[in-house]
Amino acid sequence: QVQLQESGPGLVKPSETLSLTCTVSGGSISGRYWGWIRQPPGKGLEWIGYVYYSGNTNYNPSLKSRVSISVDTSKNQFSLKLSSVTAADTAIYFCARYATSTFPNWFDPWGQGTLVIVSS
Amino acid sequence: QTVVTQEPSFSVSPGGTVTLTCGLSSASVSTNYCPSWYQQTPGQAPRTLIYNTNTRSSGVPDRFSGSILGNKAALTITGAQADDESDYYCLLYMGSGSWVFGGGTKLTVL
Numbered sequence: 024q025v026q027l028q029e030s031g032p033g034l035v036k037p038s039e040t041l042s043l044t045c046t047v048s049g050g051s052i053s054g055r056y057w058g059w060i061r062q063p064p065g066k067g068l069e070w071i072g073y074v075y076y077s078g079n080t081n082y083n084p085s086l087k088s089r090v091s092i093s094v095d096t097s098k099n100q101f102s103l104k105l106s107s108v109t110a111a112d113t114a115i116y117f118c119a120r121y122a123t124s125t126f127p128n129w130f131d132p133w134g135q136g137t138l139v140i141v142s143s
Numbered sequence: 144q145t146v147v148t149q150e151p152s153f154s155v156s157p158g159g160t161v162t163l164t165c166g167l168s169s170a171s172v173s174t175n176y177c178p179s180w181y182q183q184t185p186g187q188a189p190r191t192l193i194y195n196t197n198t199r200s201s202g203v204p205d206r207f208s209g210s211i212l213g214n215k216a217a218l219t220i221t222g223a224q225a226d227d228e229s230d231y232y233c234l235l236y237m238g239s240g241s242w243v244f245g246g247g248t249k250l251t252v253l
Contacts, residue, residue, distance in 0.1 A: 052198070053165055060244075067232065067244060067245070067246045067247040068181075068183075068189065068232050068234075068244040068247070069244060070234075070241075070242045070244055072242060078180060081240040081241060082240075083241070084144070085144060098230065100245070101210065117188060117189070122191075122194065125178035126236065126240060127175075127176075127236035128177070128236065129194040129195070129234060129236075130179070130189075130191060130234070131191040131194070132191070133188040133190075133191075134188065135187075135188050136188050139198035140209075
């Protein structure tokens with residue numbers, strides 16, 4: 024059974040870059056799409072973007088200028104970078120696998136999420 | 144930016160039936176949007192309930208069902224139980240490799 028685990032700093036200073044990694048266990052990262060989703064405290068879910076195992080990506084237009092998602096198949100990991108962060112980027116960040124290898128698609132399973140606070 | 148609308152809150156009595164909806168500000172939701180539904184309890188990751196409009200994810204009780212009702216996607220809970228009290232989110236595929244979540248519905252069972 025595939026499991027996902029987010030990791031990275033829980034505190035990032037304003038204007039710096041948030042960096043998170045999602046480690047996939049119980050299955051290969053190859054052949055699938057992988058996504059990042061975030062949830063500000065007390066608010067709803069927001070789709071950030073995805074990466075295909077080959078490296079193809081797509082991002083939420085509202086974040087596109089600041090976000091980058093990459094994949095490392097040798098480590099069975101994919102990563103999120105969000106630059107020029109502000110307090111508005113404080114959120115729980117989830118990684119998730121897309122359930123199939125084609126579009127359209129949906130998320131299953133999800134990682135447990137990691138809280139990132141943007142503060143000086 | 145596309146807005147996906149959900150009822151902010153809903154209440155249902157134990158044993159009752161409730162239908163949550165997921166709409167679009169500027170179009171009708173159809174199966175082409177591949178609606179999926181997620182349940183989230185406080186402090187937990189979302190759990191996939193329904194995908195492809197009406198297919199239950201593995202292990203999801205059959206009291207949860209998905210459909211298209213009119214111009215919206217719908218999640219119906221039949222015979223609500225206390226542990227169904229959660230936040231529910233829909234997700235729509237907008238095409239060209241992009242998705243949008245609804246704002247979520249907080250369901251109270253009382």
